[in-house]
Amino acid sequence: MDGLETRELRYFVAVAEELHFGRAAERLTMAQPPLSRAIQQLERRLGVLLLERDRRGVALTPAGETMLTEARNALDAVDAAVRRTRRAAAAQPALVLTTKAGASHELLKQLLDAYAARPGAVDIDVLLCEIGEQGQFLRDGRADVAIMHAPFDVMTGLDSAEILTEGQVAIVPAAHPLARRSSLTMAEVSDVPDLPIARWPRHDYTYPPGPGPEVRSQSQLAQLVALGRTLLVIPASSRAWQWPEHVAVPVLDAPLATTLLAWPAGTRSETLAGLVETAQQLNLGGAGGPVAIADHEFAG
Missing domain, CATH: 1.10.10.10 (Winged helix-like DNA-binding domain superfamily/Winged helix DNA-binding domain)
Structure with a gap:
C-alpha cells in the first residue's frame, strides 16, 4: 500500500x-x-x-x-x-472484551468476577456482538480480547488460549418430540423434515444451502426455535440464553467445542496477561475435565 x-x-x-x-x-x-x-x-x-x-x-x-x-x-x-x-491515553485504563450475545454467559460472568478480584485489575468493557463478528472487532480495534469458539470461528491472525472444551447440545422447541429424547446424534438432528437446522452465516457472510432459515442474531434464532421453525446445535455452555419454550438435548457425536480467549497476534500488555492468567485459573471442567492453557508471554 x-x-x-x-x-x-x-x-x-x-x-x-x-x-x-x-x-x-x-x-x-x-x-x-x-x-x-x-x-x-x-x-x-x-x-x-x-x-x-x-x-x-x-x-x-x-x-x-x-x-x-x-x-x-x-x-x-x-x-x-x-x-x-485513544484507549491507551484514557485516564482510566480498560480492556474491551467482545463476545457473542447470549454465548458463554456463565463462563463470562465467572471470568469477569475472578478478574475483578485481582490486585490492579482494570475495568473490562463488555461489547456484545452478533454471530461471527468477534474477529472483525479485534482486527479493527473495537475490542482488545474476545471469547471465541473453535472450530467455528476463524482464528487467522489471532493468538488464543483455551478455556473450556465441551460437548454440544441441540436446542429444540419444547413441544417437539425430539425434546423428550435423552440424547440425539448428528444424523438425527440433520434429518428432521419439520425442523430444519438453522443456517449460520459463513465467514464471507454468505449462507450455506439448505432448507433451514438464515439466522443472523441470537434473538432471531431464539424466537424461531420457540415458534417451532428450526433447531440448532451449540456448545453446551452457550445454552444459558435459552427460553422456557426451548429444551437442550445432548448430541452424542457432535464435534467437541473449545471456548477460547483470543486477541490480535503479537499483542503484549500486562493487563491482557492478567486476564489470560485469570482464565487459566478458572479450572473449568469440560468434556475431558479441566483444560490446560498454554503459558503465554505478554510483557515487554
Whole structure:
C-alpha cells in the first residue's frame, strides 16, 4: 500500500463492495464524478485495472479482488491504531472484551468476577456482538480480547488460549418430540423434515444451502426455535440464553467445542496477561475435565 492514501482505499472499498458508482457515492456522501475520477487515478497510479466497467455494471478484476482484501486489511489496521491509541491515553485504563450475545454467559460472568478480584485489575468493557463478528472487532480495534469458539470461528491472525472444551447440545422447541429424547446424534438432528437446522452465516457472510432459515442474531434464532421453525446445535455452555419454550438435548457425536480467549497476534500488555492468567485459573471442567492453557508471554 506504499504511497496510497487512506481516503483512496475507502473510496475503492465502497465501489468494490457496492459494484455501483452511484450507490458507492451515496454511501460516501459525495458526488459520483469525483469518485469515478479518484478510482481512475488510483488505477493509473497502480498501473493495473481494478474494475471492469460496461453497460451491465461494474465487476472486480482479479487485481481488484486482491486490492479489496488488502485495502480492507489496511483500513482495519488504521482504525485499530486510532482506537487503541485513544484507549491507551484514557485516564482510566480498560480492556474491551467482545463476545457473542447470549454465548458463554456463565463462563463470562465467572471470568469477569475472578478478574475483578485481582490486585490492579482494570475495568473490562463488555461489547456484545452478533454471530461471527468477534474477529472483525479485534482486527479493527473495537475490542482488545474476545471469547471465541473453535472450530467455528476463524482464528487467522489471532493468538488464543483455551478455556473450556465441551460437548454440544441441540436446542429444540419444547413441544417437539425430539425434546423428550435423552440424547440425539448428528444424523438425527440433520434429518428432521419439520425442523430444519438453522443456517449460520459463513465467514464471507454468505449462507450455506439448505432448507433451514438464515439466522443472523441470537434473538432471531431464539424466537424461531420457540415458534417451532428450526433447531440448532451449540456448545453446551452457550445454552444459558435459552427460553422456557426451548429444551437442550445432548448430541452424542457432535464435534467437541473449545471456548477460547483470543486477541490480535503479537499483542503484549500486562493487563491482557492478567486476564489470560485469570482464565487459566478458572479450572473449568469440560468434556475431558479441566483444560490446560498454554503459558503465554505478554510483557515487554
